[in-house]
Amino acid sequence: RKEVEQDPGPFNVPEGATVAFNCTYSNSASQSFFWYRQDCRKEPKLLMSVYSSGNEDGRFTAQLNRASQYISLLIRDSKLSDSATYLCVVNGNYGQNFVFGPGTRLSVLP
């Protein structure tokens, strides 16, 4: 089993749609969780950290379920500019590297 797995995608949705991405991780000792986005041929950029209680940033909502080792990202009212690959990232113990999921590609269509 891979350390971090994500919905395979791609997701093609119309503008204004709501879309949800799922991510599971295998290391129960993981301590911190992030969503990054990566545009084509660009570097990953932090979208949001994921906190135990769940958190929201504008149109984006992230949820964490430690018992199920599951993370989600919800995008509401999707925009064309949301088209990107969304990376689920898990960090383990101190000094541990980030473990990236393979990413889920989103295309928002006009």
Added chain:
Amino acid sequence: NAGVMQNPRHLVRRRGQEARLRCSPMKGHSHVYWYRQLPEEGLKFMVYLQKENIIDESGMPKERFSAEFPKEGPSILRIQQVVRGDSAAYFCASSPGGGARETQYFGPGTRLLVL
């Protein structure tokens, strides 16, 4: 307030040559990470360094690859005797500390093409 800087942005090498990739972390950051992204694949961790120390090199290939982060100057990822399979995007990230909750900020990457 410059972000993470990497150079060169693009590097072309012939098989058997050496590639040197440089990374300057964000100001105030003392922790550097190198990742490799093969075409159409996710990012894979290679090595984690602090100034003058390699903390975790569990993702580095055992041969031909080395990394350093000297007291002065940028971090260097060195690939000796490159092969076509080394063609990839190499991203550097930095963080202010090394704790599990530290956010990593990425540079624009170096795209290595081995002919």
